[in-house]
Amino acid sequence: MKLLEIKNLYVTIDTLDGPLQIIKGIDFSIEKGERLGIVGESGCGKSITSLAIMALLPHKSKVTGQILLNGEDINLFNEEQMCRIRGNKIGMIFQEPMTALNPVKTIGAQIAESLILHRNMKKRQRIYEVEQLLESVDLPVERFGLNLYPHQLSGGQRQRVMIAMAIACKPDILIADEPTTALDVTVQKQILELIKELAMKFGMSLIMISHDLGVIAQTTQKVMIMYAGEVMEQGETSKVFKHMSHPYTQGLFAAIPKPGSSRLEGKKRLSTIPGSVPDPTSTLQGCIFEPRCRFSDDICLKSEPEKSDISPGHHVRCFHPVVKD
Amino acid sequence: MKIFLFKRLITMIITLLVASSVVFFVLEILPGDPAAVMLGINAEADTLAALRAELGLDKPIAVRYLGWLGDLVQGDLGISYTYDVPVSELIMERVILSFPLAVLSMILSTLIAIPLGIIAASNHSKPMDFLVMIFSQLGIAIPNFWFALLLIIFFSVFMGVLPAGGFAGWEAGMIPALSSLLLPTIALALPQAAILTRVTRSSLLEVLKEDYIRTAQAKGSSLRRTLWRHALRNAMIPVVTIMGLQFSFLLAGTIIIENVFYLPGIGRLIFQAIAQRDLIVVKNLVILLAASVIVINFIVDMLYAVIDPRLRGTQNV
Structure with a gap:
């Protein structure tokens, strides 16, 4: 299992102009200890997917389909049952360390919170546990006391506190929603390493959400490329990165600046994907990526592509997958 | 924290000095000679001059300002022109009524407003929220003197359980004194509570949208627990601000309610003093009220620091 x-x-959000489909029938799975990456542009639904798993979407939204955690469909759970899953079975790291921590509570109290909620511990044991957690995210207790407030810490330090909070109960699954986007480049790598290390150390599965292919390559074993609420390509990270088959994946990869390709050195411009993400209110026929695709033809306009295998454990949704050699 | 306190104290003293000079000089340039008011229009020129000398009105303005400040610090507020009793006595008589009345109204309004605000915010856009908002609208819309009259009609005339007006005085004992303050307290608290309910509700709704609320929920905290443990304290800053303003108002701005209930409060005293050009009473009362507003603001600032550690001026690691 x-x-x-x-x-x-499927995730649908009710708006004034009627229901809006944000996630359009995605499937994926994750094994114990496995690390999965979800990649895509802003607005492709990667954060919505993680919030749907946590049942933390706004009340106006409707989630259909199955979310099986150890075989149990948690999408059918009520709020009270979900409270026992959140923080306990699934931990989550958010993007904005500056605003995701409560400014009026000490970091000790905020880390201890999931322990209070899910573990029956005496106060002394809890303090010990919180100190251990701080140590494990490289915030030595001698310097970073439990009584510090978030505003006394830097962005990177706050994100470490956030990580300590998310792993406090050693959840089965750790979801990291763009954990380094708001951080300084110099700290990004450290934070990523830390998350990966902790996931491996405690045997937690990791879902890493990012728009940065580099981040995904560094931390994950499986990857899922999302576009406008649909999965374009998914498979083992090494295979997908070696044989990028969907034109969208290729476009994403080509848009990464590489050393030595700057215009100053007389090389070509940084490649972009023309156009922008379709407005979710528009009802497109055919392949969702068709308007921005350089390989599109009649069939792409008329019908939607099904999943097709490139190799075992690597599939793509495209009529004209790019096949190398 | 100590530096923060010290800074605030210094600002407070400077504000008091500025306020005192404004009060003094504004009253100084007002037309109307207290001596002429006391002696009437038919007074002889030399009698007037003699009275002016007696009251110290003939000295240079700077000397009088400094003299007034000096007396003020020593607690000597002079003698009222019209009542012919020490101003401090006059004010004290009123303070023992107005201050408890303000405190009681504030307590009552807080006890009504904060729970209602929480109920409304946690049932946002549901019937309970609308109900609370209707109460709040009514509380703001109903003039409090009219509400006071309704209270008198019901509790004093119809039920006959509470006095319709007047103040029994503290020497008559706690129960008679408090029962004569009960209806005015309710009348004053209602509009305050109505406003405070709105502020609490909207501030909570604002805070509930914050990222850290979602973080708390992601840890498994229920919505109810999140509201109490995470949102409420963060939502308190605007609430405390409004409470400070309301308390300042309650100290002296309650003249209408004082008149409805025949209460000898500060509001009435200041009104009468102005009408009779009893400038020495006006001047000292106004500066004392200004001082109390400044002190209230100081307390509000202290409360901000208690609520939000970011305002304590702590050092980064």
Whole structure:
């Protein structure tokens, strides 16, 4: 049995102009200890997917499909049952360390919170546990006391506190939603390493959400490329990166600046994907990526591509997958 | 924290000095000679001059300002022109009524407003929220003197359980004194509570949108627990601000309610003193009220620092 299995997940948000489909039937799964990456542009639904798993979407949204955690469909759980899953079975690291911590509570109290909620511990034991957690995210207790407030810490330090909070109960799954986007480049790598290390050390599965292919390559074993609420390509990270088959994946990769390709040195411009993400209110026929695709033809306009295998454990949704050699 | 306190104290003293000079000089340039008011329009020129000398009105303005400040610090507020009793006595008589009345109204309004605000915010856009908002609208819309009259009609005339007006005085004992303050307290607290309910609700709703609320929920904290443990304290800053303003108002701005209930409060005293050009009473009362507003603001600032550690001026690691 898979640890987490998402089957046919749809997310619809009610707006004034009627319901809006944000996630259009995605499937993926993750085994115990496995690390999965979700990549895509802003607005492709990667954060929505993680919030749907946590049942933390705004009340106006509807989630259909199955979210099986150890075989149990947590999408059917009520709020009270979900409270026992959140922080306990699934921990989450958010993007903005500056605003994701409560400014009026000490970091000690905020880390201790999930322990209070999910573990029956005496106060002394809890303090010991929180100190251990701070040590494990490289915030030595001698310098970073439990009584510090978030505003006394830097962005990177706050993100470490955030990580300590998320792993406090050693959840089965750790979701990291763009954990380094708001951070200084110099700290990004450290934070990524830390998350990966902790996931391996405690045997936690990791879902890493990012728009940065480099981050995904560094931390994950499996990857899922999302576009406008649909999965374009998914498979083992090494295979996908070696044989990028969807034109969108290729476009994403080509848009990464490489050393020595700057215009100052007389080389070509940084490549971009023309156009922008379709407005979710528009009802496109055919392949969702068609308007921005350089390989599009009649069939792409008329019908939607099904999943097709490139190699075992690597599939793509495209009529014209790019095949190398 | 100590540096923060010290800084605030210095600002407070400077504000008091500025306020005192404004009060003094504004009253100075007002037309109307207290001596002429006391002696009437038919007074002889030399009698006037003699009275002016007696009251010290003939000395240079700077000397009088400094003299007044000196007396003020020593607690000597002079003698009222019209009542012919020490101003400090006059004010004290009123303070023992107005201050407890303000405190009681504030307590009552807080006890109504904060729970209602929480109920409204946690049931946002549901019937309970609308109900609370209707109460709040009514509380703001109903003039409090009219509400006071309704209270008198019901509790004093119809039920006959509470006095319709007047103040029994503290020497008559706690129960008679408090029961004569009960209706005015309710009348004053209602509009305050209505406003405070709105502020609490909207401030909470604002805070509930913050990222750290979602973080708390992601840790498994229920919505209710999150509201109490995470949102409430963060939502308190605007609430405390409004409470400070309301308390300042309650100290002296309650003249209408004082008149409805025949209460000898500060509001009435200041009104009468102005009407009778009893400038020495006006001047000292106004500066004392200004001082109390400044002190209230100081307390509000202290409360900010208690609520939000970011305002304590602590050092980074």
